[in-house]
Amino acid sequence: MKMKYQKPKGTADILPPYSNEWQFVEKNARETFALYNYDEIRTPIFESFEVFSRSAGDTSDIVTKEMYDFDDKGGRHIALRPEGTAGVVRAFVENKLYGPEHQKPVKVYYMGPMFRYERPQSGRLREFHQIGVEAFGSVSPKMDVETIAMAMDFLKKVKVTGLKLVINTLGDKESRDNYRQALIDYLEPHYDELSDDSKERLHKNPLRVLDSKDKNDQKFVADAPEILDYLTDNAREHFESVKNQLEALGIEYIVDSTMVRGLDYYNHTIFEIMVANSPLGKGEVTICAGGRYNGLVEELGGPEVPGVGFGLGVERLLLLLNEETQDMLQTKQLDFYVVGIGDAVQNETLKIVHELRQMGFATEQDYLDRKPKAQFKSADKLNAKFVVTVGESEMNDHVFKLKNMMTGDEQTIALKEIRTLKDLLK
RNA sequence: GCGGUAGUGGCGAAGUGGUUAACGCACCGGAUUGUGGCUCCGGCACGCGUGGGUUCGAUUCCCACCUACCGCCCCA
Known part of the structure; x- marks a missing residue:
């Protein structure tokens, strides 16, 4: 199980x-x-x-x-x-x-x-x-x-x-203490009308009553004293200054x-x-x-x-x-996908993949021994910009094929010229 | 902590108390013995959240639990 x-x-x-x-x-x-x-x-x-x-x-x-x-x-x-x-x-x-x-x-x-x-x-x-x-x-x-x-x-x-x-x-503390008392004085007479939560809050932390989502509570809150009227000079200055500077910016x-x-x-x-x-x-x-x-x-x-x-x-x-x-961040970006055809080219493609990565290109290859068609399909899925193809004939001729997946153009390039690919993407 | 809705393949989604659980997408293979995006053909759930129960028989009915989503509380 x-x-x-x-x-x-x-x-x-x-x-x-x-x-x-x-x-x-x-x-x-x-x-x-x-x-x-x-x-x-x-x-x-x-x-x-x-x-x-x-x-x-x-x-x-x-x-x-x-x-x-x-x-x-x-x-x-x-x-x-x-x-x-x-x-x-x-x-x-x-x-x-x-x-x-x-x-x-x-x-x-x-x-x-x-x-x-x-x-x-x-x-x-x-x-x-x-x-x-x-x-x-x-x-x-x-x-x-x-x-x-x-x-x-x-x-x-x-x-x-x-x-x-x-x-x-x-x-500051003084402002808050004064306000707290004012708030309690204001709410106390309405105690029985407050929500249970607010009754609980009234003495523990009366400021939180202001935050109540209860519709009935909000009626009282609407006319409650405001903290702004209880600020000490120092606290008021601080707040005014914050507002001024925000405006300045x-x-x-x-x-x-x-x-x-x-x-x-x-x-x-x-x-x-x-x-x-x-x-x-x-x-x-x-x-x-x-x-x-x-x-x-x-x-x-x-x-x-x-x-x-x-x-x-x-x-x-x-x-x-x-x-x-979101689209930008979720879209896969790959520079090269290297397609190998046949067991004989395994080492060849491995080296090319390695070389391309050394050159700074995001490069991927097939790891599942799949056919060229399937490999191209992967290249497409991965949004590869280019596909390098190497089969036995290419290997024997010391060349590889380079396909631009956007245009579909394919050309043959000498293996020793692989470094010139660095100009392809910029 | 309280209330509501839901749970079927990798994903989305039909469905019925009883033979082989639709369909779509994705994936794999083939048509095209070495080339993508289109098309066509084929393949792909010993299983319907978990555990009990009812029943001759349950994915479908009942109960519990788990999880997800939504609302309340509160908050990022």
């Missing part, structure tokens, strides 16, 4: 030719980030559970229900990373990247798998991938803006259209004062980049989200070092690549 193995629920195999799309996205990310002087950082895919629970906030959904965690054989409580920032911050602190020998700000990016234990759905998996960046050591709004600009640049580079930048501020944005992030560590600027009319589903989908997190480094045992960053969902982004890009 044969066992049938299946990939774990909520995971995906990334197969050719789609893996080309991944490489395309990753390559553009690296190139874009390099322009902004970011370097790559690689951190473990799993961390101590506390790294995430400490940073994301004990009441966040990620910690309470979505963490992919387990005890290892040594009894350690481990969690597969649900997002990238916490691990990077942990590494920043542990390796003392805040030390004086490191240029500030410290700017890093990462790309890799993340895990959340939840019900798979379109654009949502248990193992998914994010590309993210973090910049440590600057409180300047310039840093916030640069981060946002970089995300937009990257998305434009991979030709995603219909981008919509939404920003908001959560202010010609980056369009809208302010959504009800936008909240799922992670508790954010303060001051938060932002999301959404795309409308996506194939992901109806309405808008967030493909990139981030913001400032000034207390997080301290929270994880480091000094008082501010940070800004964003995370971007690769699977979601891939669904948004336009058709031309």
